[in-house]
Amino acid sequence: MIDKSSPLPIYYQLEELIKKQIETGELEPGDALPSEREYSETYQISRMTVRQAVNQLVQNGMLYRQQGKGTFVAERKIEKQLLGLTSFTEDMQGRGVQTSSDVVEFNIVLANAYIAGQMQLKKKDPVYEIKRIRLAENTPMAYEITYLPATLLNGLTKEAAAQSIYRYIEQHLNSPIGQAKQTIEASAADDVEAEYLQIAKGSPILLIERNTRLKDGTPVELAKSVYRADRYKFKVDISR
Structure with missing residues (x-):
């Protein structure tokens, strides 16, 4: 009242x-x-x-x-705690949410200067370029562009990329993922992002860039992820 x-x-x-x-x-x-x-x-x-x-x-x-x-x-936002390094698949499954990935592009390309620098490769070294739509309960939640060193992860398939890439990396290399550097910023959806996420162009999104390494420090992933700001939020607990 x-x-x-x-x-x-x-x-x-x-x-x-x-x-x-x-x-x-x-x-x-x-x-x-x-x-x-x-x-x-x-x-x-x-x-x-x-x-x-x-x-x-x-x-x-x-x-x-x-x-x-x-x-x-509105639909309730999925809340992700910014503690620990988990993949989208692991995060959703931990909440009991059915998840899937739609691989819209799967190619081997030559690393440009930026990708090579971030992943400690030589310019024009081969890398997998994977573009995926990440879905939770069949609803598009994120659009990701991921780069992986092709020589290190030789044999990766489009079918495997539709599952958890982190799980594939750890099983294929028999080595755990150790850490990642991640940045998060606000942005607005462009034409491609809006189409894949089924939102209007210019809608607010969360732009995440992540550089992931194995426990021994070997770079294994460079990813750009775009999350729907109307369905996803990040939470961090801070103590003084």
Whole structure:
């Protein structure tokens, strides 16, 4: 309920009320929210206050708008803890989520100067270039472009690339993956990314670049991953 005598702003109380309805399942993904007028009449508050509360929930990804149709409950974001090095497949399977990969391109190309420098190769050394759409419960979650040293991982197939590449690397080389350097930044989907992720061009995305090494320091992967910002978020616990 809304308590108008509370020191908490009314828009914040309504925001928390809608959040609780979503978290308890009273409002489920895809459900349409009541109109501003309905909220206003139900709680005897201004439509501007309702709009402020709904805008906050749209901004944090719990709700989304469709022009001419209304405001709806968004699918819950998958939360990834930024502790430990796991593949997309391992991460989803650990949550009990069915995952799959659609390999849209599988080629051997010659390393350019940047790839060679990052992977301690010579320019024009052969590398696998693998482009995959990563799906969770048949929904596109990420689009990845991965480079792997072809000489080191000789024999990799398109079929194997549709599974966990990390698992393949560790089994093929009989050596564990040790560490990775990773950067995360906000970006906007270009034409290709939007098409593969089934989102509108310019939609917010999370751009991740990762350089992965075996336990002995040998570079084995250079990857660029683009995650849907409406379905994925990263979490890190920090202590002082």
